[in-house]
Amino acid sequence: MKHELSYWEALAERYFSAETTDEEEALLRSFLCSKEAQDSRFDEVRATVSYLHVCRQSLSPDAAPARREKVGLLLAIAASLCIAFFLGWYQYRQNNISSVRVAGENVEADASLLMQRQMAEMFNTPDHSDR
Amino acid sequence: MKRILLFILMLLGIHICMLAQKGLAIQSAFDELAVRQNATEVVMGAGKLKKYRLRLFHSLEMKCPSPAERRRIETLVQTDAAQAILREETAGHRIYELQQRKGMHYYIFYRCTEQSLSLIYIEGKASLKQIKSYFLK
Numbered sequence: 016m017k018h019e020l021s022y023w024e025a026l027a028e029r030y031f032s033a034e035t036t037d038e039e040e041a042l043l044r045s046f047l048c049s050k051e052a053q054d055s056r057f058d059e060v061r062a063t064v065s066y067l068h069v070c071r072q073s074l075s076p077d078a079a080p081a082r083r084e085k086v087g088l089l090l091a092i093a094a095s096l097c098i099a100f101f102l103g104w105y106q107y108r109q110n111n112i113s114s115v116r117v118a119g120e121n122v123e124a125d126a127s128l129l130m131q132r133q134m135a136e137m138f139n140t141p142d143h144s145d146r
Numbered sequence: 147m148k149r150i151l152l153f154i155l156m157l158l159g160i161h162i163c164m165l166a167q168k169g170l171a172i173q174s175a176f177d178e179l180a181v182r183q184n185a186t187e188v189v190m191g192a193g194k195l196k197k198y199r200l201r202l203f204h205s206l207e208m209k210c211p212s213p214a215e216r217r218r219i220e221t222l223v224q225t226d227a228a229q230a231i232l233r234e235e236t237a238g239h240r241i242y243e244l245q246q247r248k249g250m251h252y253y254i255f256y257r258c259t260e261q262s263l264s265l266i267y268i269e270g271k272a273s274l275k276q277i278k279s280y281f282l283k
Contacts, residue, residue, distance in 0.1 A: 111193035119181030129188045133205050133264055134281035137239050137255050 020051065027060040044068070170244075171225035172254060175218070175265055176206055184209045198280050200270030201250070211263040219265055223256045230254075232274070243274060253277070 026043055029035050035043070046052050047061045115124040180187040190203040208215060223240070227233065230242035244252040251273065255266035268277070 110191040112189055112191040113194045114187075114189050116180060116187040116189075118183045118185060119187075126188050126190050127194065129186070130190060130203050130205065131281060133188070133207060133266060134255075134277075137257050137264060137266065138278060138282045 020054070020056075023052070024056060027057065030060060031063075040064075170254075170267070171222040172219075172265060172267060175222050176204065176267075179208065179215060179219070180206055182208065182215070184211065195270065198270065199272040199276065200268055202269040203266070204268075205264060205266040207265075208263045210261060211258070216258060216263060219256075219263060220258070223254060223265065226254055234274075241274065 023043070023046055026035065026039060030040065030043060043060070044064055047057060047064055052061065113126045115122050115126050115129060176187065179185055186205075186207045186209075188203065188205045188207075192201040195201065195203060206219075211219075223242075226244070227240070227242045229244060231245055232243035234241040239255065239257040241256075242254045244254070246252070249271060251268075251270060253266075253268040253274065255264070255268065257264045272280070
């Protein structure tokens with residue numbers, strides 16, 4: 016049902032007088048978001064309704080858990096990224112590893128040369144038989 | 147939140163599964179014996195093995211191994227050899243190829259003489275024939 020602007024002006028006045036019902040306030044909120052309500056006559060009521068709406072939302076009992084959930088989600092995402100970064104770094108390090116350890120101690124030696132010698136010895140043994 | 151935690155755990159699980167030679171008996175040989183005075187351990191990653199088409203080279207060489215050391219490694223090698231799909235056993239060396247996964251070959255090389263013992267684990271795309279051609283002199 017479409018009302019004249021005078022109806023909404025009267026409703027706004029009743030709103031400030033605290034004479035409106037919940038249904039009328041809901042209607043007024045919807046109207047204030049409409050194109051017809053973009054008039055300076057409704058600025059005051061729009062500001063008041065918006066302010067109260069925001070206050071109600073932030074003070075509602077559901078708001079705090081929602082914020083906690085959001086923080087938790089952000090922390091979980093940050094933790095996932097850290098772990099992914101660590102695994103990537105670990106994989107990169109493993110890929111480029113080249114180490115020689117004697118008696119469990121790292122020593123400066125050419126791992127590539129040692130590998131070639133060990134593999135050559137493995138194949139160049141007596142009774143070697145190639146497939 | 148729970149889903150994200152589950153995702154993190156899955157990520158860690160996958161990574162652990164990807165770690166080289168995990169699940170093989172010879173891992174114990176590298177863990178236990180590489181710290182012995184007569185042991186030399188060599189580890190090389192994919193970055194250093196590109197020209198050989200390998201992803202991992204891990205060896206354990208022991209000079210004058212004691213009978214106990216020899217028995218221990220022998221047992222571990224035999225355990226893994228039981229699941230080999232291909233084996234080459236000569237008086238000089240033993241080579242076992244394990245089950246391939248996604249085009250990746252897994253080899254265990256073992257050689258034991260009075261003077262030395264070598265245990266080598268290799269992962270890579272190279273076939274045994276190619277590996278031989280790279281290193282056979």
